Amino acid sequence: MMNQTFEFPDQQTIEAAHNRIRPHIHRTPVLTSKFFNQLTGGEVFFKCENFQKTGSFKIRGACNAVFSLDNEQALKGVATHSSGNHAQALSLAANLRGIKAYVVMPMDSSKAKIAAVREYGGKITFCKPTLQSREEMLQVVIARTKATEIHPYNNLRIIAGQATAAIELLQDVHDLDIILAPVGGGGLLSGTALAVTYFSPFTRIIAAEPEEANDAYLSLKAGHIVPAKKPVTVADGLRTALGTFTFPIIQKHVENIVTVREDQIIEAMKLVWERMKIVVEPSAAVTVAALVNEKIDVKGKRAGVIICGGNVDLDHLPWKTI
Amino acid sequence: MMNQTFEFPDQQTIEAAHNRIRPHIHRTPVLTSKFFNQLTGGEVFFKCENFQKTGSFKIRGACNAVFSLDNEQALKGVATHSSGNHAQALSLAANLRGIKAYVVMPMDSSKAKIAAVREYGGKITFCKPTLQSREEMLQVVIARTKATEIHPYNNLRIIAGQATAAIELLQDVHDLDIILAPVGGGGLLSGTALAVTYFSPFTRIIAAEPEEANDAYLSLKAGHIVPAKKPVTVADGLRTALGTFTFPIIQKHVENIVTVREDQIIEAMKLVWERMKIVVEPSAAVTVAALVNEKIDVKGKRAGVIICGGNVDLDHLPWKTI
Numbered sequence: 001m002m003n004q005t006f007e008f009p010d011q012q013t014i015e016a017a018h019n020r021i022r023p024h025i026h027r028t029p030v031l032t033s034k035f036f037n038q039l040t041g042g043e044v045f046f047k048c049e050n051f052q053k054t055g056s057f058k059i060r061g062a063c064n065a066v067f068s069l070d071n072e073q074a075l076k077g078v079a080t081h082s083s084g085n086h087a088q089a090l091s092l093a094a095n096l097r098g099i100k101a102y103v104v105m106p107m108d109s110s111k112a113k114i115a116a117v118r119e120y121g122g123k124i125t126f127c128k129p130t131l132q133s134r135e136e137m138l139q140v141v142i143a144r145t146k147a148t149e150i151h152p153y154n155n156l157r158i159i160a161g162q163a164t165a166a167i168e169l170l171q172d173v174h175d176l177d178i179i180l181a182p183v184g185g186g187g188l189l190s191g192t193a194l195a196v197t198y199f200s201p202f203t204r205i206i207a208a209e210p211e212e213a214n215d216a217y218l219s220l221k222a223g224h225i226v227p228a229k230k231p232v233t234v235a236d237g238l239r240t241a242l243g244t245f246t247f248p249i250i251q252k253h254v255e256n257i258v259t260v261r262e263d264q265i266i267e268a269m270k271l272v273w274e275r276m277k278i279v280v281e282p283s284a285a286v287t288v289a290a291l292v293n294e295k296i297d298v299k300g301k302r303a304g305v306i307i308c309g310g311n312v313d314l315d316h317l318p319w320k321t322i
Numbered sequence: 323m324m325n326q327t328f329e330f331p332d333q334q335t336i337e338a339a340h341n342r343i344r345p346h347i348h349r350t351p352v353l354t355s356k357f358f359n360q361l362t363g364g365e366v367f368f369k370c371e372n373f374q375k376t377g378s379f380k381i382r383g384a385c386n387a388v389f390s391l392d393n394e395q396a397l398k399g400v401a402t403h404s405s406g407n408h409a410q411a412l413s414l415a416a417n418l419r420g421i422k423a424y425v426v427m428p429m430d431s432s433k434a435k436i437a438a439v440r441e442y443g444g445k446i447t448f449c450k451p452t453l454q455s456r457e458e459m460l461q462v463v464i465a466r467t468k469a470t471e472i473h474p475y476n477n478l479r480i481i482a483g484q485a486t487a488a489i490e491l492l493q494d495v496h497d498l499d500i501i502l503a504p505v506g507g508g509g510l511l512s513g514t515a516l517a518v519t520y521f522s523p524f525t526r527i528i529a530a531e532p533e534e535a536n537d538a539y540l541s542l543k544a545g546h547i548v549p550a551k552k553p554v555t556v557a558d559g560l561r562t563a564l565g566t567f568t569f570p571i572i573q574k575h576v577e578n579i580v581t582v583r584e585d586q587i588i589e590a591m592k593l594v595w596e597r598m599k600i601v602v603e604p605s606a607a608v609t610v611a612a613l614v615n616e617k618i619d620v621k622g623k624r625a626g627v628i629i630c631g632g633n634v635d636l637d638h639l640p641w642k643t644i
Contacts, residue, residue: 029351050599270636277372277601277632310599314592317643319636 008249009160011198014191017160018167021063024096028052028165030172035275040291042298045176047169050280050310054120056237057165057188057308058089058152064161065150066093074099079147081127081134083109084237085309086152091122102147104137106130112313153187154243163191167199169304176203177301180287182308183207183216183257184238186246192306193253203304204255208290210235211259216242220250220257234262234318237283237308258295265289266318279310282318330571331482333520336513339482340489343385346418350374350487352494357597362613364620367498369491372602372632376442378559379487379510379630380411380474386483387472388415396421401469403449403456405431406559407631408474413444424469426459428452434635475509476565485513489521491626498525499623502609504630505529505538505579506560508568514628515575525626526577530612532557533581538564542572542579556584556640559605559630580617587611588640594629601632604640 009017031046049057066078077100080090087103094101103122105114106129117124127137142149151158165188166179179196183189193205209216213231219242228241242250260268269285271292272278280288284307290296291305331339353368371379388400399422402412409425416423425444427436428451439446449459464471473480487510488501501518505511515527531538535553541564550563564572582590591607593614594600602610606629612618613627 055599273601273636277377279595279599279601314595315641315643317639321637321639321643 009156014160014163017064018164020067024063026052033276040298042301042303045173045304047306050307054088054092055309055311056085058085060164061158061161062089062093065157066097068157073148077147078150079142080150081138082152088116088120091117091120095121102141104134153185154245158187159191162188163195166192166195170200176304178204179304180206181306182283182286183209185240186242186250190246190249197253207254207257208287209257209259211261213238214259217257217259235283235286258290260289264293268292280307281309281312284308331478336482336485339386340486342389346385348374355598362620364623364625367495367626369628372629376410376414377631377633378407380407382486383480383483384411384415387479388419390479395470399469400472401464402472403460404474410438410442413439413442417443424463475507476567480509481513484510485517488514488517492522498626500526501626502528503628504605504608505531507562508564508572512568512571519575528618529576529579530609531579531581533583535560536581539579539581557605557608580612582611586615590614602629603631603634606630
């Protein structure tokens with residue numbers, strides 16, 4: 001067990017985060033599906049963050065971080081390196097507060113992602129597509145602008161913000177036996193774990209992860225953070241390794257992490273599209289794959305599933321089409 | 323103007339249909355999208371029948387027809403020829419009443435469609451893939467079973483059932499300036515037109531149709547039913563021609579029919595998936611295409627759009643993927 005060297009965000013902090021961001025985000029719906037209930041033998045409640053602003057839960061943490069800054073800090077803007085949902089979320093959150101977001105993106109980012117960040121008002125600096133180049137360029141941008149760095153997940157305000165999806169799910173659906181979330185860097189999972197611990201302490205917390213990016217699973221087993229080794233999963237939101245803030249929270253409050261194969265993720269994603277008529281991204285299908293393939297048994301139980309996002313490049317789907 | 327040779331379903335009939343089917347169907351949500359509001363300059367309200375049982379509005383008419391039968395008739399079952407959403411809807415409606423549905427399907431129907439009809443309990447008889455063969459085989463089935471034929475759209479009980487989607491939309495959203503529906507055989511459009519006429523008489527009723535299947539547009543212009551000539555539109559639900567019941571209702575109550583190109587339909591479909599994160603079928607994208615391409619001006623107006631369904635073969639999408 002890693003020594004806990006910081007205070008976990010407490011119940012009041014998480015409630016304050018929810019109050020802070022509520023005017024800026026959508027209250028996303030909780031959907032149910034007879035098909036998935038029959039398939040799993042349980043009652044499954046999907047918290048649909050794919051309908052959230054910017055298409056993922058990431059706006060929750062980003063808004064909490066941006067709106068927590070004092071005016072002096074805020075005026076200098078915020079900065080991050082990201083090619084994914086966090087880049088869009090931070091850009092919109094900054095835009096909503098009327099401040100600047102500086103986003104370092106690898107030069108090989110897709111046109112769609114670049115366009116989305118620009119649409120939300122983010123100021124992009126391109127870098128080489130390596131982690132080292134991203135981090136170095138971010139430091140250059142911060143030195144120039146004095147902007148506050150907002151890490152995509154290893155940041156306590158981000159974690160407190162991500163916790164609010166579970167708060168809403170627990171408000172809308174009582175007596176959940178289990179809550180499921182995917183794990184990448186662990187922002188969503190650690191936030192979810194805290195919310196459940198404070199607001200529904202008898203609900204079990206289980207995470208799902210791609211087999212091809214099982215660093216969180218290995219970390220939990222090893223008792224220390226195991227770095228991710230270039231994971232090649234279709235679940236592009238889950239390729240990152242745990243952080244020094246997210247890991248201890250997960251270690252303390254998450255019961256188990258289960259892993260699923262790539263074909264199971266793709267099949268689950270397609271099944272959700274077909275049966276629920278909603279667009280979910282591969283990262284969101286990881287928990288569903290765990291349910292469908294009985295990695296988690298919910299028979300006779302009430303299970304909440306956090307559908308983390310719906311950002312998919314429709315021109316590049318992970319299954320073959322004719 | 324064609325002579326009206328039958329009584330249109332009146333307000334009481336449509337209300338009775340709604341009461342009859344309400345226990346068996348979903349009350350589908352009405353969604354809004356900032357993106358589409360900004361794009362059109364109006365306020366657009368999407369009545370999401372893609373979330374309806376069987377994935378389309380067709381269950382409304384099918385349930386009304388099936389639950390209107392007296393016990394003696396019902397015991398002999400219902401029959402239709404269809405390869406599309408009506409086949410699934412009639413199968414489920416019959417199943418819900420505990421009676422048989424005989425469905426004549428062309429032998430080249432997709433495996434997915436055959437499986438869906440079977441899943442809902444429909445009994446399939448295959449025929450050659452021609453309209454003549456479908457009609458002849460249906461007569462054979464009816465002669466053998468004495469089942470009641472339920473036409474997919476040219477049936478007053480079907481029309482009264484389809485009217486209930488608009489009733490719910492008008493209950494949920496007040497003061498709509500315009501209501502938009504797609505038109506194929508005209509079941510949804512004629513039902514919508516009646517509901518609007520009775521419950522919101524100042525709302526304008528406009529339909530959208532693929533340019534490649536513009537028989538309804540031509541019929542309205544000509545003042546008589548113009549047959550469809552083998553339309554090759556991606557909007558597979560809209561390939562049928564108007565019927566003797568649907569046409570006079572449309573002629574009397576629909577202000578205008580606008581047409582859209584195939585590329586506009588596909589682009590609109592993709593835009594809805596991308597921006598609203600919901601799966602809609604090509605037929606449902608026809609009205610959206612009309613809005614996006616300014617075939618209908620809703621600037622400063624409140625517009626209701628009936629999203630007719632979400633049944634798409636995910637292995638055969640109308641755009642190229644890599």
